[in-house]
Amino acid sequence: MDELIEKLKVQIIKQLNLEDVEPDEIDADEMLFDADGELGLDSIDALELIVLLDKEYGIKIKNQEEGKQIFHSLKTMAEFILQHQD
Amino acid sequence: MENTAATYRQCEIKNGEIFLNGKLIFEKKEVPFAKFIKGAYKHFELRYPKFHKMDRLCKLAFVTANLLLEDNQLKEYKPEEIAVVMSNSNSTLHTDSKHANSIKDKENYFPSPAVFVYTLPNIMVGEICIRYKIKGESVFFVSNEYDKEMLTEYSREMIDCGDAKICLCGWVDYTEANYYANLYLVK
Amino acid sequence: MEFIVTAMEKAPVYIISDNIITSLGFGTQANIDKISDGQTGVQCHNDASIYPTPVWVSKITASNLSPAAAQLSSPEKYTKLEQIFLLSVAEALQQTSVDITSKDTLIIIASTKGNINLLGDPGNFSSDRVQLGTMAEQIQSYFKNPNKPLVVCNACISGVLALDVAKRLLRKNKYKNIIVTGGDLVTEFTVSGFQSFKAMSDAPCKPYDKNRSGINLGEGAGTMILSTEKPSSKNNIITIEGGASSNDANHISGPSRTGDGLFNAIRKALNDANCLSSEMDYLSMHGTATPYNDEMESKALGLADLLHVPMNSLKGYIGHTLGAAGIIESIVAVHSLKNNSLYSSLGFEEHGVTLPVNIITRNEKKQLQKCLKTASGFGGCNAAVVFAKQNIKSEQG
Numbered sequence: 244m245d246e247l248i249e250k251l252k253v254q255i256i257k258q259l260n261l262e263d264v265e266p267d268e269i270d271a272d273e274m275l276f277d278a279d280g281e282l283g284l285d286s287i288d289a290l291e292l293i294v295l296l297d298k299e300y301g302i303k304i305k306n307q308e309e310g311k312q313i314f315h316s317l318k319t320m321a322e323f324i325l326q327h328q329d
Numbered sequence: 330m331e332n333t334a335a336t337y338r339q340c341e342i343k344n345g346e347i348f349l350n351g352k353l354i355f356e357k358k359e360v361p362f363a364k365f366i367k368g369a370y371k372h373f374e375l376r377y378p379k380f381h382k383m384d385r386l387c388k389l390a391f392v393t394a395n396l397l398l399e400d401n402q403l404k405e406y407k408p409e410e411i412a413v414v415m416s417n418s419n420s421t422l423h424t425d426s427k428h429a430n431s432i433k434d435k436e437n438y439f440p441s442p443a444v445f446v447y448t449l450p451n452i453m454v455g456e457i458c459i460r461y462k463i464k465g466e467s468v469f470f471v472s473n474e475y476d477k478e479m480l481t482e483y484s485r486e487m488i489d490c491g492d493a494k495i496c497l498c499g500w501v502d503y504t505e506a507n508y509y510a511n512l513y514l515v516k
Numbered sequence: 517m518e519f520i521v522t523a524m525e526k527a528p529v530y531i532i533s534d535n536i537i538t539s540l541g542f543g544t545q546a547n548i549d550k551i552s553d554g555q556t557g558v559q560c561h562n563d564a565s566i567y568p569t570p571v572w573v574s575k576i577t578a579s580n581l582s583p584a585a586a587q588l589s590s591p592e593k594y595t596k597l598e599q600i601f602l603l604s605v606a607e608a609l610q611q612t613s614v615d616i617t618s619k620d621t622l623i624i625i626a627s628t629k630g631n632i633n634l635l636g637d638p639g640n641f642s643s644d645r646v647q648l649g650t651m652a653e654q655i656q657s658y659f660k661n662p663n664k665p666l667v668v669c670n671a672c673i674s675g676v677l678a679l680d681v682a683k684r685l686l687r688k689n690k691y692k693n694i695i696v697t698g699g700d701l702v703t704e705f706t707v708s709g710f711q712s713f714k715a716m717s718d719a720p721c722k723p724y725d726k727n728r729s730g731i732n733l734g735e736g737a738g739t740m741i742l743s744t745e746k747p748s749s750k751n752n753i754i755t756i757e758g759g760a761s762s763n764d765a766n767h768i769s770g771p772s773r774t775g776d777g778l779f780n781a782i783r784k785a786l787n788d789a790n791c792l793s794s795e796m797d798y799l800s801m802h803g804t805a806t807p808y809n810d811e812m813e814s815k816a817l818g819l820a821d822l823l824h825v826p827m828n829s830l831k832g833y834i835g836h837t838l839g840a841a842g843i844i845e846s847i848v849a850v851h852s853l854k855n856n857s858l859y860s861s862l863g864f865e866e867h868g869v870t871l872p873v874n875i876i877t878r879n880e881k882k883q884l885q886k887c888l889k890t891a892s893g894f895g896g897c898n899a900a901v902v903f904a905k906q907n908i909k910s911e912q913g
Contacts, residue, residue, distance in 0.1 A: 294440075425635055490684075
């Protein structure tokens with residue numbers, strides 16, 4: 244699980260063009276889409292995470308609504324991947 | 330009716346150089362565009378996290394607009410009083426190609442929303458409007474040549490008939506072979 | 517917010533002819549007849565050249581386009597979109613005595629992606645045909661017009677915005693006639709892009725409906741010929757009375773949650789037309805059927821005191837035709853005024869926006885004098901125009 248979270252940190256930084264953000268700056272339990280959060284993620288980023296799940300893990304998410312729970316934090320993302328990966 | 334609005338203040342970016350009102354204020358030649366524009370962004374301490382998500386065309390427009398509008402050029406105007414009239418010749422060709430490449434291979438088919446959103450040239454207007462809280466009228470024209478006269482006249486008429494009090498005008502074009510930005514204010 | 521309306525001479529802007537080409541047919545009447553009949557051009561297409569999996573779009577088939585294009589001089593010299601533009605402009609022109617070769621006539625083109633289907637694979641055409649300026653030159657030279665066309669490329673508001681640009685130029689008598697033509701294609705480029713936004717419905721779209729789930733893309737062209745010269749023999753003279761645009765300054769792809777931006781465009785357009793909200797008899801809205809767009813529009817209408825006015829979206833009939841949308845849908849609005857006809861908003865069944873907008877649920881004959889057309893698009897842009905039917909008894913020249 245920890246290994247997956249570390250891998251996700253690197254992937255997210257790349258997928259979302261989070262320049263100047265280091266992996267160790269992202270907390271696994273931190274709310275990814277917190278309006279006041281450090282990362283400043285928006286609706287396009289949420290869609291990009293859907294692309295990431297498909298591209299890297301072969302998991303298809305239908306829409307942003309479905310993504311909301313999954314992308315709550317890195318931890319919830321990792322848990323979801325572990326549950327659904329082939 | 331006489332055209333009473335006048336052009337003043339302009340910023341130009343080309344060949345690794347940035348000019349404000351004709352004076353060279355930054356240069357970083359002999360490097361690829363991405364390095365040049367990032368260098369300018371850091372040099373002028375523009376501090377805008379969303380900058381890194383923009384495509385090259387928007388980064389070019391953004392830096393040009395920032396330098397044009399620094400020193401609170403828009404301070405005395407209400408958001409609805411500021412208009413934007415911009416243009417280019419290649420629309421969003423560079424990013425179009427990036428998007429097209431992402432759908433070339435049916436086995437590796439992952440179109441990206443963060444890329445696709447930049448396949449419309451008026452997005453650079455949107456980015457500038459968000460940064461500077463500009464809510465007035467705007468239009469984006471595409472033409473093979475930069476018709477500064479037409480844009481200026483169009484802006485002057487918007488001002489003269491009361492649809493705006495100040496107008497951000499100009500041209501921002503990017504291809505891998507060449508880039509050129511010229512933004513100016515009309516009031 | 518006060519805008520100073522000076523008492524300067526503003527030439528009137530008459531709509532003297534129009535043409536629509538969509539999957540519903542070639543010609544304004546063909547389209548209006550189908551719309552009146554509740555027919556849709558949106559179908560499920562299983563076509564790998566558009567997308568790997570089936571999609572619901574509105575497409576003009578080659579079997580419909582080829583025979584029509586055969587009427588053009590050397591159709592093989594023109595791309596699919598150019599053929600559609602040329603046919604549309606030619607047909608609209610035929611209904612008038614406008615001299616398209618005159619310096620007094622300008623062409624304005626609205627398109628979001630032009631010949632984007634040529635990108636990477638231009639076929640028999642040179643690669644620079646992808647450039648909108650070059651596409652515009654084809655149209656200009658076909659009709660031997662001496663003026664460089666203007667190309668408005670402003671996302672989904674391009675069509676409405678092009679009408680507003682024309683309005684500005686005509687009011688100042690820069691030109692006597694302006695041919696405003698908007699067009700876009702359904703391409704893999706745009707389909708895949710909107711799919712990445714999860715913005716496409718996997719069924720016919722349902723604007724303002726509780727169960728709406730996204731857009732259907734569509735292709736086509738619409739042409740409106742505008743003039744400062746009053747049409748001589750027509751009964752129902754329609755004018756563009758006002759127009760405006762605005763920016764949300766909120767997000768590059770998501771509409772504002774408050775509807776402020778669109779409200780500003782509407783308010784300014786009404787002001788420009790010297791009209792009150794209460795004078796609007798009908799609203800032709802953008803209504804793309806995405807959850808956020810339709811909700812935002814209802815908020816804007818609430819702010820503008822227009823909730824009670826009968827409204828529709830035409831996207832259910834022809835899909836979202838991008839650069840063509842503002843023109844095609846404006847033409848239908850103009851004919852709604854001429855025919856005193858309200859056409860139902862196809863796809864709507866159950867109210868699905870916060871505010872109580874007044875969706876037209878079945879065709880109705882009603883006296884209509886003035887209407888408002890709106891559009892909103894990526895980049896946070898909004899545009900609105902006001903159309904009015906001239907009262908024959910009180911002509912004001």
